[in-house]
Amino acid sequence: MLIKNKQTDEKQIVSRPVIGLSVIILGLFVLVICLVFAISVGAAHIDFATVWNSIFHYNESGKADQVIVGIRLPRELGVVLVGAALAVSGAIMQGITRNPLAEPGLLGINAGAGFALACLLAFQAHASYIVIMFATFLGAGLGAGMVFGISSIKRGGLSPLRVILAGSAVMYLLTALADGVALVFHLTQDLSIWKIGSTSGTNWMQLRLAVPIVIIGILIAIVFSKKLTILSFGEDIAKGLGERTTLIKVVLMAVVLVLAGISVSLVGALAFVGLMVPHMVRFLVGTDYRWIIPCSAVFGSILLVLSDTAARMINAPFETPIGAVVAIIGIPFFLYLARREGRRQ
């Protein structure tokens, strides 16, 4: 028998603008330092001054410049982008579902995108990036639609347990379908890279497309963040305050799908970033989403840049999958949250 989830704890808006602002400014500063560090370490070590020079005074003939601008910079920018996108989509999902465990990796979104990717590669082996992006976006929508559709059939159905269980089953189903497609069309190798996450393939062409979309997505999220704060106190309260809850949910969910879909199309399925970052941020800036969302974007980027750098350094010159590094931090975090959540029910 499923035990019904009743959140009886009284909530209050905790907003700390001063801390929020300083977190953003300090965070951006830290992010830049991390980026310079990340670009300088690698198979060919390059000192900080050269990194700085080649980014701001690009010289086509320089070897270091080519490595930095051609390979490392797009990779790191991709990582920054994905970190921000995943963290923001996690924050939005946690706000909408009022479920502290909501996260693209656990709710069928990544699996759906993977399934779409498998289908696409089966029919068109050399799809262009824009097609891949569109497919992963549709797949993410499929996964999320299934999870939320099924868990909300019953009244009061969106309890953390039900959503996690539905997410787990949808994930199994879509992964099995993707594996089946991959086996029939001999794509196992291509998909396994995607499953463990790979940050090394990002190029400028992809970034030109992905950067504006992610920025617009995050901006929409920030515009709607006040309404999200209200929504996070419960549907009834939001309606009582005159909010059009369905509209807000649809817009924000679309943002989640776009952000998660782009992340998958760039680096593959990365779980736990969207789960962890908003919780860390909430600990610092309180429960006001006007601060949670921008701070999550900054924190997500920092976390992922550090993880990616660690992944390159742990077993150099081989790259450890970034998904593994994130999981090492993310697993204890999830278990802690699950334990806390279980206690509350």
Next chain:
Amino acid sequence: MSIIHQASQKKVRLIFFISVVVLVSAFIISVATGYISLSPSQLGRTIFGFGTSQENLILFSFRLPRILVTILAGMGLALSGAILQSVTRNPLSDPGILGINAGAGLMVVIYVMYFSSEATSFIYVLPFFALVGGILTTIVIYLLSFKRGEGVEPTRLVLVGVGLASAINGLIFTLTARLEEEQNAFIANWIAGRIWGDDWIFVLALLPWLLILSPIIFSKAHILNILNLNENVSVGLGVKVERERRLLLLIAVSLAAVSVSVSGGIAFIGLMAPHIARNLVGPRHQSFLPIAAVLGSILLLVSDTIGRSLLDPSGIPAGIIVTIIGAPYFLYLMAKR
């Protein structure tokens, strides 16, 4: 508890008989299908010892052991799922969903990484490896969901299990990323649930576990009936809840881990079989456990046969077919509740 509808002894026996008949038919069909199909007449004469050497080879060396492994593993997973559902009082429990398979899988990966080059006699050791992995995972899940004064709260148990399952699967992917291509392919197939134990050795490695553990489970059927009720009722009826729960959990984990060690990571059999059995004859464990066991075998055998005949010559892993059937069933059960 929902309204307890209890089928009469006669009906229970009839349904059990029918399911055994279905299993036997599935068995015959499965033996006949494959890359090289055997006609009924070929099959008949091979079984009675008059087949050609090729027919003998196909039947006795390849197909029969694989089918027997499938039947035994299906049985083990179904019984394991049935116990887990009663012990956690959560009808959606399954060794795959709770992370027990993943834990067993992790140890299988370690076995493959360090011992697979050894002699085949090590096959007997593999179930123990899986068992250690399954038990360790369960202990972690149990400790994380245990709280003093409250014991193990079923909701928390499931949440922790689901999270741990995805975590361990991530770890498996990481470990396998560095393996040789051949080993990597083996692990990928294991995770997808390809029945790989297709030799008599695997039948022998699996059989003792079922022969020993099944009677224990059936002798505990009345305790399972009580544990499935409210915790307070169980205590009131004089059951040492925590102790019995731990013992039964251990049995369930052992069955699941040992089964998946030779069958590959297969989820949802442990979910589906007990549910269908309960729908047929009601929630009394004495009645539905044997039927669940037979249904588990049928489900896995049919899935494996479908998978084998879909894609020549390697086939689609049974685990994928099971999941494609089982996950929607799981979602249906969720939506219904």
